[in-house]
Amino acid sequence: MHPYIHAANMPEKTAIIMANSGERLTYAQLEERSNRAAQLYRKCGLKRGDNVAIFMENSIDYLPLCWGAQRAGLIFTCISTKLMEEEADYIVKDCGAKLLVASVSLGKVAQALTSVPHRFSVGGAIPGYEPLEEALAAVPASRIADESPGRDMLYSSGTTGRPKGIIGPLPEGEIDQADTMSALAGALYGFTPDMVYLSPAPxxxxxxxxxxxxxxxxGGTVIIMEKFDPERFLELVAEHKVTHSQVVPTMFVRMLKLPEDVRKAHDVSSIRCVIHAAAPCPVEVKEKMIDWFGERIYEYYSATEGSGFTAISSAEWLKKKGSVGKSMLGEIRILDDEDNILPPGREGRVYFHGGPPVAYHNAPEKTAEVQGAHGATFGDIGYVDEDGYLFLTDRSSYMIITGGVNVYPQETENVLIMHPKVADVAVIGVPSDELGEEVKAVVQPRDWADAGPELAAELIAFCRDRLSHVKCPRSVDFDPELPRHDTGKLYKRLVKDRYWPKAKA
Structure with missing residues (x-):
């Protein structure tokens, strides 16, 4: 059902709670705000199929703006708050945003986003932006006359580092029509009207x-954390009798590292389901979480593209440790380098056949890289066992997943190679107890005499001035000569193998 139905049937039920500020919206208030957002979009001339960009930190205004776009037949693009001016500007231009809403805390970057005709600020003034609250107050709270369903178009970085807009067909029909994701959530994770969902991520x-x-x-209640903190997460579970949540493995690690007395001080018995995804979860970490929370930990493997989906419960995982589950969407095919389908137990490239096709906005060449005769791939290497369970073993593109965030090394390498003291560079992911992986640069200096802590700090600062900090190395090592073929190909695996333990035979 659509929130407007819940607003009619249970107007005073809480729809949103902000974890730290305590701000709340009832379903009636969510309905009013999303209607005003839709009215504002129409007032600014946006019609079905146009794009709204949202560049905001977690706040009470975020979801109403998305619902306003959804009911106005618009495409809404939510932009990472970690991006620098050039990165964010690329996205707003590429998606063709006609309206942008930005948080005042992101004002420095937001001022550079000048290609958008209509710009509104939240939480204070940004030069060149209109105050959102005033604009919303000036339009009716009634439903627009021409409602139709919209959808998101989110961006996922590609192997070249340039973000890719993931597009799909704009839904037809009524704004309250059923969708695949909600059906999966209800069937797999027991989503119900009485649920209380804790969201700790951006x-x-x-x-x-x-x-x-x-x-x-x-019709459930969403609690939104402004920023994840492991002890605060546990406090919120106990305080609000949270039933559901979704985390990334690094959050598990941070919770497990809390002192035992702190962990035991908070009642987590209300939890029915904690979902995790986005990054590989170490077996030992997941074992400890199941010991602590019980068999209420659920995992899935998918991507923003949505062309495939696997799922696994705690009970299944304890029998198939390390698996990401069986496919619920698309047939899993494991392919060798010649695109032959491999039998169970053989490792190869993971494809999903028969699921929704992948399409990237304004990038047919990028679409062709991931979508083929055997379906779509997320760029992973793995195998399927005799029972149909998928195990992931590597990433074909050397993508780094640090704290649940995808980082593609090429973009970072492109920045570092421009430093005058750098002759060559390889950026890789290395093991991290907290983040799963962290970004490391292995640098061949132009003058070996420069190799050392001072140059390492200089390179990290050089990168952080030009890229989102999550993409920048946390450490730098030096190598007299990186292993390159005469053709120029970098044997990155030879570099990466120095830092990763050998796989078991």
Whole structure:
């Protein structure tokens, strides 16, 4: 169901709670705000199929703006708050945004986004932006006359580092029509009207955004953390009798590292389901979480593209440790380098056949890289066992997943190679107890005498001035000569193998 139905049937039920500020919206208030957002979009001349960009930190205004776009037949693009001016500007131009809403805390970057005709600020003034609250107050709270369903178009970085807009067909019909994701959430994770869902991650990510909106389709309550803190997470579970949540493995690690007395001080018995995804979860970490929370830990494997989906419960995982589950969407095919389908137990490239096709906005060449005769691939290497369970073993593109965020090394390498003291560079992911992986640069200096802590600090600062900090190395090592073929190909695996333990035979 759509939130407007819940607003009619249970107007005073809480739809959103902000974890730290305590701000709340009832379903009636969510309905009013999303209607005003839709009215504002129409007042600014946006019609069905146009794009709205949202560049905001987690706040009470975020989801109403998305619901306003959804009911106005618009495409809404949520932009990472970690991006620098050039990165964010590329996205707003590429998606063709006609309206942008930005948080005042992001004002420095937001001022550079001048290609958007209509710009509104939240939480204070940004030069060149109109105050959102005033604009919303000036339009009616009634439903627009021409409602139709919209959808998100989120961006996922490609192997070249340039973000890719993931597009799909704009839904037809009524704004309250059923969707695949909500159906999966109900069947797999027991989404119900009485649920209380704790969202600890930024709403610009696909999973937090889509799951929060799915919760509100069921009529549940969403608690949004402004920023993840492990002890605060446990406090909120106990305080609000949280039933559901979704995390990334690094959050598990941070919770497990809390002192035992702190962990035991908070009642987590209300939890029915904690979902995790986005990054590989170490077996030992997941074992400890199941010991602590019980068999209420659920995992899935998918991507923003949505062309495939696997799922696994705690009970299944304890029998198939390390697996990401069986496919619920698309047939899993494991392919060798010649695109032959491999039998169970053989490792190769993972494809999903028969699921929704992948399409990237304004990038047919990028679409062709991931979509083929055997379906779509997320760029992973793995195998399927005799029972149909998928195990992931590597990433074909050397993508780094640090704290649940995808980082593609090429973009970072492109920055570092421009430093005058750098002759060559390889950026890789190395093991991290907290983050799963962290970014490391292995640098061949132009003058070996420069190699050392001072140059390492200089390179990190050089990168952080030009890229989102999550993409920048946390450490730098030096190598007299990186292993390159005469053709120029970098044997990155030879570099990476120095830092990763050998796989078991």
């Amino acid at each position: 709403l610009y990510h696909a999973a937090p955004l889509r799951y929060c909106m799915s919760v509100q389709k069921f």
